[in-house]
Amino acid sequence: MAVQTVHSYWITASGCEGSSGSTEACFPYWSFTKTVIAICALKLVESGKLDLDATLNGEPYTLRQLLKHTSGLPDYGQFTEYHSAVAAKKMPWTRRKLLDVAFANGMLFEPTQGWSYSNIGYMFIVELIETTTQKPLADIIDDIVCKPLNLNSIELSETRKQFRRVHWEAATEYDPKWVYHGCLIGNAPDAARLLHALMAGDLLQPETMRQMLDAQYLGGAIPNRPWTECGYALGLMSGVLKGAGKAVGHSGGGPFSVNAVYHFPDARDPITVASFTDGTAEGVVEFAAERFAES
Template identity: 85%
Template structure:
């Protein structure tokens, strides 16, 4: 069996940088997009345009609960019909059909009475951001995150044509509209620089950053992944790995590739790593990121 190629980029607090694999290739960021959506929502909370703890109109949950996956909303990724439709290369479902399938049995639990990962929750966050600013998410992310940081490779993929920039051939016939909260694409250096800027205080005010890092502890080890403790904050996976201590960031995966974008604050020179590889096992990218954090 041929070993998977992992494309990684790393940057440390002291300013050292390095990479393996391709430095210019374009990758889907998948659920690392949630981290960026959360940054935008939190910046709007900083400016007073959104309230993290106000119950959303007509609903029982708050923005904070959506960002933390404690709203009780289900996730379309739990349904075989969704995965079958993606595999069959069907036209992405309308919003109404998506919600008909996902909400057929109602909420999973009352807000904050449990935890369940929900892409639908982040779709609702995106809709709230767009309605508040009266501009599409692609412009919000560009204005709030990418332009200030000079991250020129990143864009929100909204068409199959845009997705053809992606490194893997399997991306050529994938419709990014299947990712209902949106899917960013870009290179590994820009993914690492984005998270590093967040974790070193260049995107949010200190008080806001403390709220973003307020985690809900979810458990311990996960099979075939490097975690010894895992939790979730606001748009961030937050836990610990045996060899390097705390890890903060997000992994992600789609039908043909996976990624892990993490900051490791406990190593001697805190490091941020973005790793991308093919396949569907997120642990492969996470272990690659851990190994880089160990040796830097």
């Protein structure tokens, strides 16, 4: 059996940096993209262009509830029909087809009356951001995140041609439009630097960061993963890892790879780690990130 390579990059509060595996290879960021979408939405809140707690366009939910997955919206990821279509390399569904499948049984619950992870909620956030700014998400991310932080490897992958930059051969047959809120791609150092800058206060105002970090407790240990306490904030997973204390960031996964990008504030020298590998087990990269935080 081939040894599974984990590609990691880390940076500490004191400025130390290091890596294991490739620092140049391009990886899908998968749901770490949600953290970046949340940053963009919150920047618009700071400028007064969006309101976290106003209901949206006659809908029963707010931007805060979409960001926190408490809106009650369903998610396409739970449907075998979606995964079968991806595996069969079919063309991505239209927005109408996606919503018809996802909303076949309506909303899951009334807003704030539960918690359920929803990629559709983040698709709606992207649409709200683009309508508000009259710009495509790719340009907004460049303006708010990538250019200010000089993160040159990161781009929003919207075509198969763009996605062929990705390290793994399986990426050549994947259409990133199957990720309906968008999928960022980039190297491990830039993923770590992005989250590190966010947690250092370089992207959002202190009050905005306080709200972004306000997490809802969701439960305890998860089998085959390092979590002992789990929660979700605004575009951020937030909890406790047994060996490393508090962790804030996001895990992600697609049909052929996984990633974990986390900041560990309880470390002696607070550290941010971005880890990527092939396969579908998010625990592999979460444990890898935890080991760097411990050491």
